[in-house]
Amino acid sequence: MATEPETPVAASAKEPAVPSLVDRYFTRWYKADVKGKPCEDHCILQHSNRICVITLAGSHPVLQSGKVIKSISYQISTNCSRLQNKVSGKFKRGAQFLTELAPLCKIYCSDGEEYTISSCVRGRLMEVNENILHKPSILQEKPSTEGYIAVVLPKFEESKSITEGLLTQKQYEEVVVKRISATTATS
Amino acid sequence: MDNLSQNGEGKISIIEDGSIASKNSNLNVCNVCLGILQDFCEKEFIKKVCQKVEASGFEFTNLVLSISFPPQLSVREHAAWLLVKQEMGKQSLSLERNDTVQLKEAYKWITHPLFSEELGVPIDGKSLFEVSVVFAHPETVEDCHFLRAICPDCFKPAKNKQSVFTRMAVMKALNKIKEEDFRKQFPCPPNSPKAVCSVVEIECAHGAVFVAGRYNKYSRNLPQTPWIIDGERKLDSSVEELISDHLLTVFKAESFNFSSSGREDVDVRTLGNGRPFAIELVNPHRVHFTSQEIKELQQKINNSSNKIQVRDLQLVTREAIGHMKEGEEEKTKTYSALIWTNKAIQRKDIEFLDDIKDLKIDQKTPLRVLHRRPLAVRTRIIHSMETHYVDEHHFRLYLKTQAGTYIKEFVHGDFGRTKPNICSLMDVTADILELDVESVDVDWPPALDD
Numbered sequence: 001m002a003t004e005p006e007t008p009v010a011a012s013a014k015e016p017a018v019p020s021l022v023d024r025y026f027t028r029w030y031k032a033d034v035k036g037k038p039c040e041d042h043c044i045l046q047h048s049n050r051i052c053v054i055t056l057a058g059s060h061p062v063l064q065s066g067k068v069i070k071s072i073s074y075q076i077s078t079n080c081s082r083l084q085n086k087v088s089g090k091f092k093r094g095a096q097f098l099t100e101l102a103p104l105c106k107i108y109c110s111d112g113e114e115y116t117i118s119s120c121v122r123g124r125l126m127e128v129n130e131n132i133l134h135k136p137s138i139l140q141e142k143p144s145t146e147g148y149i150a151v152v153l154p155k156f157e158e159s160k161s162i163t164e165g166l167l168t169q170k171q172y173e174e175v176v177v178k179r180i181s182a183t184t185a186t187s
Numbered sequence: 188m189d190n191l192s193q194n195g196e197g198k199i200s201i202i203e204d205g206s207i208a209s210k211n212s213n214l215n216v217c218n219v220c221l222g223i224l225q226d227f228c229e230k231e232f233i234k235k236v237c238q239k240v241e242a243s244g245f246e247f248t249n250l251v252l253s254i255s256f257p258p259q260l261s262v263r264e265h266a267a268w269l270l271v272k273q274e275m276g277k278q279s280l281s282l283e284r285n286d287t288v289q290l291k292e293a294y295k296w297i298t299h300p301l302f303s304e305e306l307g308v309p310i311d312g313k314s315l316f317e318v319s320v321v322f323a324h325p326e327t328v329e330d331c332h333f334l335r336a337i338c339p340d341c342f343k344p345a346k347n348k349q350s351v352f353t354r355m356a357v358m359k360a361l362n363k364i365k366e367e368d369f370r371k372q373f374p375c376p377p378n379s380p381k382a383v384c385s386v387v388e389i390e391c392a393h394g395a396v397f398v399a400g401r402y403n404k405y406s407r408n409l410p411q412t413p414w415i416i417d418g419e420r421k422l423d424s425s426v427e428e429l430i431s432d433h434l435l436t437v438f439k440a441e442s443f444n445f446s447s448s449g450r451e452d453v454d455v456r457t458l459g460n461g462r463p464f465a466i467e468l469v470n471p472h473r474v475h476f477t478s479q480e481i482k483e484l485q486q487k488i489n490n491s492s493n494k495i496q497v498r499d500l501q502l503v504t505r506e507a508i509g510h511m512k513e514g515e516e517e518k519t520k521t522y523s524a525l526i527w528t529n530k531a532i533q534r535k536d537i538e539f540l541d542d543i544k545d546l547k548i549d550q551k552t553p554l555r556v557l558h559r560r561p562l563a564v565r566t567r568i569i570h571s572m573e574t575h576y577v578d579e580h581h582f583r584l585y586l587k588t589q590a591g592t593y594i595k596e597f598v599h600g601d602f603g604r605t606k607p608n609i610c611s612l613m614d615v616t617a618d619i620l621e622l623d624v625e626s627v628d629v630d631w632p633p634a635l636d637d
Contacts, residue, residue, distance in 0.1 A: 020618065021599050051557055087561075089561050
């Protein structure tokens, strides 16, 4: 499997599948229609060591063809910029604490649309991806790796429970399928 | 019945050896040494201690004797000194503290030759083998307590101590206290105890010995240290156990501490000359080995497993360990990696990597260790690379890097958090399929001809 799946369809292998970096170390969890906004799906990559990487799911509007990102901002309120997050020591003191609905960043598109990306998991914010600030297209080209949004470290005690409110890969695929058939049914 | 005045005033008489005859003639315990110079200097007692030493199963060619007296003994010694000073003063003679022989010194003068003779080895202050004898005298434990009222800051409770009245604390207070205050609180001469001291502990211990060597790792399924989560062992055995278990047995040690000049992941092999390691064997019962015996031990370890092999196994000193740790931070390492690319590549697509020298890379703490390491950016140098084309989607990369470089992350980029990386240099998506350590460039421990 050479490229990262843009949509959650099983990749048809042209050659024997080599599990990707994400496949080897991470479990994919999903949250659909975040904050009630249709199709604003997030994908949380959970490492075997409990660290979570927040990314956009393939079905997110920003990743659809034709969307052009004008800019990305980590200033989520007048007093809070995710860029100011400072973490020190082995126990990551000083990190901004995030709840599931905490905003991570705002994405501004050329068509005037504005999207807020949320954390989806509770935990300490380790870092936000500064590479997408300088080159927003990376977010669309490689949403599951170089285009990640943020890295979050859940509390040790909560590392298993954080996935309780999230969808598995299979459940997410079902949601997407239902959406497609719902739109085709109404059209 | 009380013997003589308890208060240091009035009529007292001191007999030369410091003991005061008791009206009860069957109790004749010295009121200064509490019986230590009376009952515990005899060959019989020494013999009993030596029997215990011999039964403990330690191998030793010399020993250091560590004697511990009850703290209240210092108080009595102090009282006796004040008295003798006073008497000599009456004869216009002065007496300094170092004009007197400390009780412990006298005890050692008497007993060292006796121990030496009984065990057949010399007493040596630098010996790693320690025999410790601890005396106690429960009857007079409260003798020290008056010192706390006068010098309270000497007796601050500390975490690990059961009683604040340690020997050190009592000595400190005795040095501080004024003579008049002491004599008001403590009878000079001290009153006679009913019983002699008792021995509460006779322990033997041997200082740690160190064994060093280099190990090769041929398994891609072996952790450095035991991998246990929630009490469950996730992977069979470990590098340290495969090497140290044999040493633990042969040296008859209580436990071990394994350290090495860096380490590799579970799925990484260590080839070439191997990685330097050192094992501290704690409280070993057997310590003398010829180089032939060590060679045989090495052979035994090598015969017992094909997952690891050791070489240059030798005894070293504690100081020598520093060389190895120095290696971890300062010395270069060489690796070989089998790399997969998503795009089809030709030989010419990888040749440019051979020409890159001393490439500086910035590595954020890899995600796979971020849960237990601080978040930071580390600059590292890839000194040189050499490529070997395998096929359209694979090539082997040999690299020589600075110590502390994360190779896997240099290949796949770790979500772009290691920059530059093979993906960015070649403009492909690359991943690492296999990694081997080819050499750890530390020239310690000294190579032995096998």
